[in-house]
Amino acid sequence: MLYLKKYFTEGLIQFTILLSLIGVRVDLDTYLSNQLPPLREIILGPSSAYTQTQFHNLRNTLDGYGIHPKSVDLDQFFTTRRLLNQVRQLDRLSVPSPELSTWLVHRDPETVVSAASQSSPSITLDNGAGLEDVNNSETPTMRGGGGAPESTYNPSGEDSTLGAVAPEDSQEQHNRDGNDDLTKEDIDLIDILWRQDIDLGAGREVFNYSSRQKESEVEKPSPEEEERAEAQERWRNGVNLQEAQPVDGETGESIPEQIPGLGSQTSLSLQECLRLLEATFPFGEESPEFPAPVVTAELVVANEEAPSTSRGLPLAPPLDLEQQWQDIMAIMELQEMEVNNTSENSFLSTTSNSTNTSGSTSESGSVGSFGLTRSSTLIHQDVSLHQASLPSCSQDFPTLFNPEMDATSTPRTPLLRMSSSNSSNVNSTFGATNLTGLFLPPPLNSTNNITCTPVLPDPFSTLLEESMLDEISLLDLAMEEGFNQAQASQLEDELDSDSGLSLDSSHSPASPSSSETSCSSAASSSSTSATFSEEGAVGYSTDSESAAVEPEEGAVGGYQPEFNKLCRMSYQDPSQFHGLPQLDNINHNHTYNLPLSSSFDEHLELPIPTGKKMGREKQSKLKPQQDFLDKQSSRDERRARAMKIPFSNEKIINLPVEEFNELLSKHHLSEAQLALVRDIRRRGKNKMAAQNCRKRKLDTIINLEQGVHDLRRDKARLLKEKMEFIRSIRQMKQKVQSLYQEVFTQLRDEEGQPYPPSEYSLQYSADGSVLIMPRTMTDQQTRKPEKKQKDKKK
DNA sequence: TTAGCCTGTCATCCC
DNA sequence: ATGGGATGACAGGCT
Known part of the structure; x- marks a missing residue:
């Protein structure tokens, strides 16, 4: 529950910050239910994307965000993403x-x-x-x-x-x-x-x-x-x-006080505007001139x-x-x-x-x-x-x-x-x-x-x-x-x-939300090829990255550092790949940090990597660097090899506890070997955990970016609405003003003389009637609330 | 040469 | 108590 709480807190805090910053009150439920499913996942708890065994499924989605940030084809994805960014x-x-x-x-x-x-x-x-x-x-x-x-x-x-x-x-x-x-x-x-x-x-x-x-x-x-x-x-x-x-500069000063709602309310209904207008723009309160x-x-x-x-x-x-x-x-x-x-x-x-x-x-x-x-x-x-x-x-x-x-x-x-x-x-x-x-x-x-x-x-x-x-x-x-x-x-x-995020909400032709994702998804779906490594990770490389692998090296099973780049992820559940048409022909190697000897001895259930799956740079590097390869083998691989561990690191790491213990019991290992095996297992587990953790972080960032984008859009919409309302208010004020003038100028006192605007003004009464009152009275009436509001501001 | 990024690893906390 | 997931921090390699 704690991590759930953490996610919730993290998401909530950041969005609170955003909302406070933007000044827009947004119904979070709306986002949770409609706009930001990923966000909902973040806040409500870890989604399937955070589990190691399921995010393969997301590969199939066309949406760029459907591709999990740590998915195996993310090399391509992030390369594309960087470029597009x-x-x-x-x-x-x-x-x-x-x-x-x-x-x-x-x-x-x-x-x-x-x-x-x-x-x-x-x-x-x-x-x-x-x-x-x-x-x-x-x-x-x-x-x-x-x-x-x-x-x-x-x-x-x-x-x-x-x-x-x-x-x-x-x-x-x-x-x-x-x-x-x-x-x-x-x-x-x-x-x-x-x-x-x-x-x-x-x-x-x-x-x-x-x-x-x-x-x-x-x-x-x-x-x-x-x-x-x-x-x-x-x-x-x-x-x-x-x-x-x-x-009118004079009147302009009182207006903000009259319409306090506008400051805190970014979205006003027209009726609200009208109500505000009526409530805050009493006739004759100010000079006949149009208020600010x-x-x-x-x-x-x-x-x-x-x-x-x-x-x-x-x-x-x-x-x-x-x-x-x-x-x-x-x-x-x-x-x-x-x-x-x-x-x-x-x-x-x-x-x-x-x-x-x-x-x-x-x-x-x-x-x-x-x-x-x-x-x-x-x-x-x-x-x-x-x-x-x-x-x-x-x-x-x-x-x-x-x-x-x-x-x-x-x-x-x-x-x-x-x-x-x-x-x-x-x-x-x-x-x-x-x-x-x-x-x-x-x-x-x-x-x-x-x-x-x-x-x-x-x-x-x-x-x-x-x-x-x-x-x-x-x-x-x-x-x-x-x-x-x-x-x-x-x-x-x-x-x-x-944050390093581009919060840019522009939709350029290279907009990340569209082109980037489509690009990456296209690349992953159309030109992906499965790669296999000694580490047991399944990797995908685009055609551009694909190259032939040295057969002898593949046979030797030496761990290749560059190869590792295409096989960063280790997955435990190959079954997750089934059902994905474009992945059906992919063979999976789920060994992890496989020691060279053991990989050779046990002839794991995986095929030897083919040259096609090697990166171009690998080709150029691999041949003269046999020793280098050995050096670059994961430390655990080398240790396992050195200690003559009779089974693969993949098994060490990925087997369930029961089977793992069974395996240990079958082989009579020395204390040192046992300790090493347990260390390998611990490190392997932790490695995957770290990958998931980073993946999760990325996911959060991406989702937040999307959320920010959505919030900006909403903010813009609300601003636009506000502007329109303000214009409507202006228009209405002008009409009111002209009406006021018209009515006022037609008023006559008992002697048939017009009322001087400097001394009299029209006032709305609560029952809707319009009264003409001396300005001295209206001033006394209106100054009190003004004062109160000023005090409030302070 | 340096900065930044990526990845693996460790330590630690927690379940 | 043990296994293991999560994560911050660090180091080393790579670009």
């Missing part, structure tokens, strides 16, 4: 560069070439004419990947995938060389951005904070500081933009609570960029599920093409990064850039760079018109492919248009901001619940980085 990482990291390169490509082929070779700083994204000119000639290049003189891009799907990440190689390398924190990407982006500022001759003052950082960057600011700066700037921009909205949106109020709160942490800036970045992007990415993922309209090829063509272009020289690479990094920093500053990149859907959301998301970026023609340098062009630019339609329900979109100032005309900006604000509110919530910001972020960092 790398690709996945590249995919994430690369998002920026390819996108930017595309910009250059579209601007002008010759310019691109020159940019690639000379890193021309004269390139400006505001040059609309250039983009227009290239429109006709460039479109086929984007789609087909051919024709572009500077492109060496291979249009094949696989290559395009890899090609798309080619420039990220350096990034990946960089990542590998540096620390492995996820936020490193952001740091890299910032770094590139700064370099681009200089390269393009852009005034540093364009990036208020970044430029200041840049000036001091000669002294090499730490990556953490850079990241903070980035987040800070984004956040401050979010603040400014929010404040720029037609919002809730999100703004939350921002204010965050602003007040966030201590200044760096460089005298008053505001600290309340949220993690990576987290931010992942959230949005998850939202996009959600959208992707709703709008399943992909066009990977054209997307990949574009990215790959641009990849090659930007990758031709280092300068061009940095130039290629310009668009993304710049936009990522200037999402709220440079409207034209930002909007211009929106059709591809990736400039604002670099980590969302995802072919599956290409539904939003499929039309290329608008992209070529993205030369608009003012916000008025946005609507025409988006035209039929307006992302708003994908992202927001039409009514909400209209709401957005109503409530947003021209500063924020496009839905992505709003979305991003709101997502950020949601993050803020969630963090606030977390802090209210006992998490301080540092703890929360630290925890998140630990979860995202230190």
Whole structure:
């Protein structure tokens, strides 16, 4: 029971942490019953996957997670997994560069070439004419990947995938060389951005904070500081933009108190919203002006609570960029599920093409990064850039760079018109492919248009901001619940980085959840071949790994170290393999650490390993290394051989206790031999136990990763819902406000004079009637609860 | 040469 | 008391 408790505790604690971090209350039962069967196994107890004799059955499943992490074909599986993880990482990291390169490509082929070779700083994204000119000639290049003189891009799907990440190689390398924190990407982006500022001759003052950082960057600011700066700037921009909205700053302060539910409730029903609205937005309480949106109020709160942490800036970045992007990415993922309209090829063509272009020289690479990094920093500053990149859907959301998301970026023609340098062009630019339609329900979109100032005309900006604000509110919530910001972020960092897990929820073409698993399963099912070793383990190697074995060595039965790699697992129950069609023809050797002599003497029930089952490297190594082989034989094998143990290590280890004792009684062994045999048995058992233990750990990690992915998705969905509700609330508030104005202006006192709004206001009474009251009275009534709430906050 | 990973082994706890 | 499973820690080999 203890281990069960342990599993439960482990899973529960980690998920509790996750949930607390995310700020989403999730019904665990739902996950246990529906979404996370593996998790259920973890929490409720060890599953069959944890027993040595049954996880073979899982080999047959198509799901990658069905392949047990320590299954015998896991060599192939994890090799594939590692590679795919790398690709996945590249995919994430690369998002920026390819996108930017595309910009250059579209601007002008010759310019691109020159940019690639000379890193021309004269390139400006505001040059609309250039983009227009290239429109006709460039479109086929984007789609087909051919024709572009500077492109060496291979249009094949696989290559395009890899090609798309080619420039990220350096990034990946960089990542590998540096620390492995996820936020490193952001740091890299910032770094590139700064370099681009200089390269393009852009005034540093364009990036208020970044430029200041840049000036001091000669002294090499730490990556953490850079990241903070980035987040800070984004956040401050979010603040400014929010404040720029037609919002009454005075009223904005009271709103958060009025709608406390929003902070702790990430999912509100419409009725709840209405109820909240009614309950918290009494008529006439405030000035007739429209009160500040809730999100703004939350921002204010965050602003007040966030201590200044760096460089005298008053505001600290309340949220993690990576987290931010992942959230949005998850939202996009959600959208992707709703709008399943992909066009990977054209997307990949574009990215790959641009990849090659930007990758031709280092300068061009940095130039290629310009668009993304710049936009990522200037999402709220440079409207034209930002909007211009929106059709591809990736400039604002670099980590969302995802072919599956290409539904939003499929039309290329608008992209070529993205030369608009003012916000008025946005609507025409988006035209039929307006992302708003994908992202927001039409009514909400209209709401957005109503409530947003021209500063924020496009839905992505709003979305991003709101997502950020949601993050803020969630963090606030977390802090209210006992998490301080540092703890929360630290925890998140630990979860995202230190664990070594890729919590990336992106669904790239190399997405682990799909391609990786299918790849591995395919490899294991289609090209597996059974291998047998002296250790008695059954191994599987793919064709690529298969090679001939030296017959004499097989006959000798020497334990081959490399061979061991294919035969890491020892299994006790060969019957588990029966019933698996693709494994029917597999012979099984369940000996374990079989001593050479005994294996020869007893002629175990297993065939001599054939050369086919040996790895290629083995071939090259085995021949000249007969002595080496002996050395590499397991110590127990050698000991058993030396002690002339008359039976195999496999028997020593795997026989049941009764049979084992019987075996010992049959052979008259010396004390030393008996001790050795028992040691061999103990070590063999422990070895398998260790394998299972590690396997279990891996399983847990994988399941947790999946769980995190699911939670992120849920979080994104909830955030999206919340945003929609907020928009609805805004809309309703506006309606209420207009109604209020209309009613108020029509009211007349006994003398037929209108009531001055500064002295009177309308109040809802409990019975639904509307009263006009002097403001002095309403102030007295409303201040009391305000005070109470303020006290509560403290 | 070094770091990271993998595996085997030991010690220990627990059932 | 014994066997054995689970797991942290460590060492050695490999890449």
